[in-house]
Amino acid sequence: MKTIIEPFRIHAVEPLRMATPEHWRRCIAEAGYNLFSLRADDVLIDLLTDSGTGAMSRDQWAAVQHGDESYAGSPSWFAFRDAVTSLFPFRHVIPTHQGRAAEKILFSVGGGPGKVIPNNTHFDTTRANVEFTGAEAVDLVIAEGRDPRNRHPFKGNVDLDALEALIIRVGRDNVPLVMVTITNNSGGGQPVSLGNLRHVREVCDRFGLPLFLDACRFAENAWFIREREEDQSGRDVADIVREMASLADGMTMSAKKDPMANIGGWLACNDDALAEACRSMLIMTEGFPTYGGLAGRDLEAIAQGLREAVSHDYLRYRIRSTAYLGEALERCGIPVVVPIGGHAVYIDAGALLEHIPPLEYPGQSLAVALYEAGGIRSCEIGSVMFGRRPDGSERPAAMELVRLAIPRRAYTQSHIDYVIEVCESVAAGAPGLSCMKLVSEPSRLRHFTARFEPRLTVA
Ligand SMILES: Cc1ncc(COP(=O)(O)O)c(C=O)c1O
Numbered sequence: 001m002k003t004i005i006e007p008f009r010i011h012a013v014e015p016l017r018m019a020t021p022e023h024w025r026r027c028i029a030e031a032g033y034n035l036f037s038l039r040a041d042d043v044l045i046d047l048l049t050d051s052g053t054g055a056m057s058r059d060q061w062a063a064v065q066h067g068d069e070s071y072a073g074s075p076s077w078f079a080f081r082d083a084v085t086s087l088f089p090f091r092h093v094i095p096t097h098q099g100r101a102a103e104k105i106l107f108s109v110g111g112g113p114g115k116v117i118p119n120n121t122h123f124d125t126t127r128a129n130v131e132f133t134g135a136e137a138v139d140l141v142i143a144e145g146r147d148p149r150n151r152h153p154f155k156g157n158v159d160l161d162a163l164e165a166l167i168i169r170v171g172r173d174n175v176p177l178v179m180v181t182i183t184n185n186s187g188g189g190q191p192v193s194l195g196n197l198r199h200v201r202e203v204c205d206r207f208g209l210p211l212f213l214d215a216c217r218f219a220e221n222a223w224f225i226r227e228r229e230e231d232q233s234g235r236d237v238a239d240i241v242r243e244m245a246s247l248a249d250g251m252t253m254s255a256k257k258d259p260m261a262n263i264g265g266w267l268a269c270n271d272d273a274l275a276e277a278c279r280s281m282l283i284m285t286e287g288f289p290t291y292g293g294l295a296g297r298d299l300e301a302i303a304q305g306l307r308e309a310v311s312h313d314y315l316r317y318r319i320r321s322t323a324y325l326g327e328a329l330e331r332c333g334i335p336v337v338v339p340i341g342g343h344a345v346y347i348d349a350g351a352l353l354e355h356i357p358p359l360e361y362p363g364q365s366l367a368v369a370l371y372e373a374g375g376i377r378s379c380e381i382g383s384v385m386f387g388r389r390p391d392g393s394e395r396p397a398a399m400e401l402v403r404l405a406i407p408r409r410a411y412t413q414s415h416i417d418y419v420i421e422v423c424e425s426v427a428a429g430a431p432g433l434s435c436m437k438l439v440s441e442p443s444r445l446r447h448f449t450a451r452f453e454p455r456l457t458v459a
Helices: 021-030 058-065 075-087 099-110 124-132 160-170 194-207 218-228 237-246 272-285 296-309 312-331 362-374 413-428
Strands: 092-096 116-119 136-139 178-181 211-214 250-254 265-269 344-348 379-381 401-405 435-440 451-455
Touching (some): 021 362, 058 296, 075 092, 075 237, 075 296, 092 099, 099 272, 116 160, 124 136, 194 211, 194 237, 218 237, 218 312, 296 312, 362 379, 362 413, 362 435, 362 451
Parallel strands (some): 116 136, 116 178, 178 211, 211 250
Antiparallel strands (some): 092 265, 250 265, 344 401, 435 451
């Protein structure tokens, strides 16, 4: 059959709050035109993020009941550690309350002024945690990865020549580690091939540098490898994940993505001295090493979620349902990043709203319009998120995208059909959408709390 159905049926439901465009217009104005500042009750379809927003399974909720809240040595810790190391066999696993806490610890230990961290594309919190230490975050995705219309199958790949040139230019002693984000969230949710990871490993070996994975969407990345990479078809996803891990020296992780937990993360590595330094930080900022920033019940939910994340039936449905939305938008003539990524569809707002210059934030304008028209919350990934530099100057981001992130197992096909209809109607009126003007912004991660106002343009 052509139809790939949800490999589950619904066991508990949560009401949505239906409302009208007048209501949504009032809410977004009160929120300073920042979608992060809305009350979630005022959102009809929430595609802000796939992070922590998935539906946990019956078996995850059952696992929650097994949560043991002992301060030290809880059985839930061992269940968590065993589930993590069955996929990522690193010597040290350090639980954290979410991915950015793992980043904070890793870069507090390994970053600092004069250091340079290469990545395919740093996620916003990764970049912020690198820059907070005074280090520089450098994005080295392949050129195809910066072209929304290029159909390269692995647009998250690292530009190997650029990586090597950077290490030579700044000196290997100034590069504490090389990072690769799988899938590449800020670059369109695009996968990294196993071949590219092997080559990055070779570059790291040549310079004696550790390689870390930002592995939030490891299962989706592995599914793309299985589907798209030569000699990988038919391979077990868990086995591909283990091979990806074997190429790295460590990882940071947000368990709110592929492991389908509502909270959690970890840092893992093989280096004993690094692990010891990180555990000392963990105890100061997160908690004892057998729970980190988590309750025993969270550790259990993550352990079970990890087993479900590598199910082929689940991943086939997951990747197909994201493509369903992306392909429908393409058919409506809406420019989207292709091929469609794993966890989200990215509308190319720069192309759709050509009349709005990057520093008048076409992505923000489109995100606001989708909410006003249909109560859909999306996320700008463009110059609002990445435009402000550490020296205070402002520069356009590489792309002006609006991300429609799909929470795992949460919305049905008819919800997505509604999203398609809203996008089509907003795109039809795109030339009339307003520029956005920044009214206030904090000094870091401004997209979370900045306030805007629309500035009318002549269409
Ligand atoms: C690629 C990537 N890295 C790191 C993070 C940070 O994880 P968390 O939100 O759990 O702190 C995210 C979250 O969206 C992400 O997508």
